[in-house]
Amino acid sequence: MPQPTLIPHDKGMVSTTATIGDHVTLGTNSRVWHQCIVYGTEKRPVHIGKDTQIGSQSHIKPGVTIGDYCRLQDGISIPDLVTLGNYVFVGPRVTFTNDLFPTVAKILAHSYKELETIIGDHVTLGASSTIICGITIGAFAQIGMSAAVTKNVPPFAVVAGVPARILGDVRDEKYRIKYPELIPLYERTYKSLSDKTPINTKQ
Numbered sequence: 001m002p003q004p005t006l007i008p009h010d011k012g013m014v015s016t017t018a019t020i021g022d023h024v025t026l027g028t029n030s031r032v033w034h035q036c037i038v039y040g041t042e043k044r045p046v047h048i049g050k051d052t053q054i055g056s057q058s059h060i061k062p063g064v065t066i067g068d069y070c071r072l073q074d075g076i077s078i079p080d081l082v083t084l085g086n087y088v089f090v091g092p093r094v095t096f097t098n099d100l101f102p103t104v105a106k107i108l109a110h111s112y113k114e115l116e117t118i119i120g121d122h123v124t125l126g127a128s129s130t131i132i133c134g135i136t137i138g139a140f141a142q143i144g145m146s147a148a149v150t151k152n153v154p155p156f157a158v159v160a161g162v163p164a165r166i167l168g169d170v171r172d173e174k175y176r177i178k179y180p181e182l183i184p185l186y187e188r189t190y191k192s193l194s195d196k197t198p199i200n201t202k203q
């Protein structure tokens with residue numbers, strides 16, 4: 001299949017089939033692929049870091065920040081006030097939320113209550129997982145496919161299920177074999193974080 005044509009936007013490149021609104025900054029070597037919709041506002045700009053890829057048919061709304069070296073797969077909807085750190089992998093069809101109890105009546109009354117959601121560095125969000133708003137997912141956490149994440153996830157936790165429960169820790173022997181590429185990263189860069197953060201696998 002031929003690649004869609006890319007044109008420059010800010011410091012990166014976007015598909016000619018993507019719609020990029022105002023107040024969107026794109027870092028060096030980043031790409032926004034075909035049929036994406038990305039727009040910010042003056043009060044809520046969108047920032048996408050360097051060397052990050054946004055998969056086709058994704059929709060990114062005002063106030064979203066995406067770090068460096070992220071890989072977002074296809075068809076991802078990111079509403080206002082979601083922040084992704086660096087090296088975040090977002091599987092296809094991941095869903096974020098931004099109001100715990102949305103109703104049309106609230107929207108019409110302008111009382112929609114958006115909560116901020118923060119995804120740490122090196123997190124993976126499995127395919128079709130759904131992330132409740134107002135939570136933090138700690139660095140290196142691995143979220144299973146189709147998980148419904150309803151509360152904060154500690155750094156390094158491996159979680160899955162509906163609602164998501166902790167299966168283990170990426171530093172466990174079982175997961176060190178499965179994620180060998182992460183070992184030098186957390187042992188070197190995130191040692192202090194690992195020292196401070198005990199993982200409760202019985203949650």
Ligand SMILES: CC(C)(COP(=O)(O)OP(=O)(O)OC[C@H]1O[C@@H](n2cnc3c(N)ncnc32)[C@H](O)[C@@H]1OP(=O)(O)O)[C@@H](O)C(=O)NCCC(=O)NCCS
Binds near residue numbers: 127162
């Ligand atoms: C969550 C995950 C990391 C767990 O890996 P794991 O611990 O090696 O998985 P295991 O096969 O050892 O399974 C452990 C248990 O969790 C269950 N489990 C695994 N993944 C699950 C999931 N996503 N949802 C619900 N339960 C899951 C298994 O059935 C098993 O249960 P059991 O002990 O009752 O038999 C992995 O299954 C996963 O979902 N990875 C994400 C894949 C993905 O979305 N890739 C996107 C690429 S585009």
